[in-house]
Amino acid sequence: MTARSDALFLPAGQPTEARPALRLPGDLAIWWFILAELLVFGVFFVAYAFARANNVELFNAEQAALDRDAGAINTALLLASSYLVVRAVQLAEAGRSRAAAPWILGAIACGLGFVAVKLWEYAIKLGEGVSLASSTFHMFYISLTFFHFMHVLLGLVILGALWVNARSGRYGPDNMNGIETGAAYWHMVDLVWLILFPLVYVMR
């Protein structure tokens, strides 16, 4: 095989001789699913940005009324959760499935923290009479964050399954597919929020 023909399947910056073995973590299907999800979120983000370009004053004024602390705390919770999942995956790779379980439980706790903060944020906004119909900004704010929120809920269900399996000692270097697949989905939920937070809560 020539260097050119297999270039797409090599890691960046690796010379063809001396290249390490390559592997996509988890199930191939989850990666296509993640790509589809990223595309949908991407379209949503760009639509928000261009809607804002036509209503800059409105977006800036209503953004100023958002709770940025809640947004930042939720970013920190998702990052911590992702980190804990990485540690769990590393333990599973080392053949210590049961030791990975508490780390997954920690990740679930952070995810539940995200849910609690988000619900509290929604409750306050709804109390102020904000709805999908109240403005273009709020239409985007509610639908974008709620769409993401639904992904957090699904991610938590997946983490719950990983926790049960890890506790029963199911994962190990010879059985990583499930935990890597679930972990990849959870990191996607985190990745999307890393753009959502500066876009909706900070950019002005």
Added chain:
Amino acid sequence: MTNSHSTSTHLPAHGTPRRATAIWVALMAATLFTWAVGERGDAGPLVVTVLFALAFAKGTFVILDFMGLRQAPRLWPLLTLGWMALVCAAIGLAYWKGLPT
């Protein structure tokens, strides 16, 4: 990177705990910075460029290290990093379009 099962064909893709911790600390610091920018109400093209350059950098670590795509076939980091670059660039373009003329 070592494997407890020397006979295993599994290739670890998620680095060491030490590296993961260092990355996590950096991601948290970057988040604190973004929050501070928001609290100060800083605005303008330079601020927005910094915000999304930082978001891109954070996302790169999540993709390559947390998702474990650093040692994946090159197509996958290209697609995911490319998605992020494209989205950040489009947001920048929209921001520029909304600037007062």
